[in-house]
Amino acid sequence: xxxxxxxxxxxxxxxxxxxxxxxxxxxxxxxxxxxxxxxxxxxxxxxxxxxxxxxxxxxxxxxxxxxxxxxxxxxxxxxxxxxxxxxxxxxxxxxxxxxxxxxxxxxxxxxxxxxxxxxxxxxxxxxxxxxxxxxxxxxxxxxxxxxxxxxxxxxxxxxxxxxxxxxxxxxxxxxxxxxxxxxxxxxxxxxxxxxxxxxxxxxxxxxxxxxxxxxxx
Numbered sequence: 001x002x003x004x005x006x007x008x009x010x011x012x013x014x015x016x017x018x019x020x021x022x023x024x025x026x027x028x029x030x031x032x033x034x035x036x037x038x039x040x041x042x043x044x045x046x047x048x049x050x051x052x053x054x055x056x057x058x059x060x061x062x063x064x065x066x067x068x069x070x071x072x073x074x075x076x077x078x079x080x081x082x083x084x085x086x087x088x089x090x091x092x093x094x095x096x097x098x099x100x101x102x103x104x105x106x107x108x109x110x111x112x113x114x115x116x117x118x119x120x121x122x123x124x125x126x127x128x129x130x131x132x133x134x135x136x137x138x139x140x141x142x143x144x145x146x147x148x149x150x151x152x153x154x155x156x157x158x159x160x161x162x163x164x165x166x167x168x169x170x171x172x173x174x175x176x177x178x179x180x181x182x183x184x185x186x187x188x189x190x191x192x193x194x195x196x197x198x199x200x201x202x203x204x205x206x207x208x209x210x211x212x213x214x215x216x217x
Contacts, residue, residue, distance in 0.1 A: 031047050032044055090183075091178070092183045093185070096186075098194075099136065099137070102136050104126060104133075106132045107122045107123050108123055109123070136154065136161070137150050138161065138193075140165065140169045147173075149172070157193045159193050159194065163201070166208060167211070175212075182214060
């Protein structure tokens with residue numbers, strides 16, 4: 001029994017590193033069926049036990065293969081950290097911005113449970129065409145005060161939406177928490193509404209700076 005399973009696992013790790021792993025990617029049921037073709041009658045629980053004895057376990061994919069490597073990456077992050085510390089030391093605001101997971105608006109299934117006498121009926125499929133709209137959360141995190149602020153859009157994830165969200169945060173929170181400040185540090189990734197290549201994003205930030213008289217370092 002163990003010998004037959006070992007042969008399967010040896011086949012799994014031999015040859016090409018991609019196609020050669022096809023056996024170890026099979027479910028317990030498929031392994032059970034494959035062993036049966038070799039004349040071995042065995043249950044799934046026994047297969048699982050034998051796999052664990054050979055240091056196999058259920059694992060998910062790990063993002064560890066970098067497609068590109070910037071030789072200046074560490075230097076860039078050190079510079080960002082220095083700027084953040086300098087802004088915080090001077091009492092100036094530092095915010096981190098990003099668009100969060102979009103959600104369809106309507107009777108769609110979501111994870112989690114609530115206290116009810118009966119289950120809430122929702123659509124059997126999550127078709128965008130059945131949605132009343134799409135909620136686009138734009139998160140703004142104030143690092144100094146450890147507080148978050150989320151605005152919901154219902155149209156599209158655009159640079160105009162991103163800068164409008166920051167403007168709203170500044171009017172509601174920023175001006176009150178950082179009265180008299182003339183500088184604002186915004187930490188953002190390089191994709192989506194706040195892409196570093198988007199002129200509309202850069203233009204929106206300049207308009208924001210002009211409106212509230214925020215100056216460059």
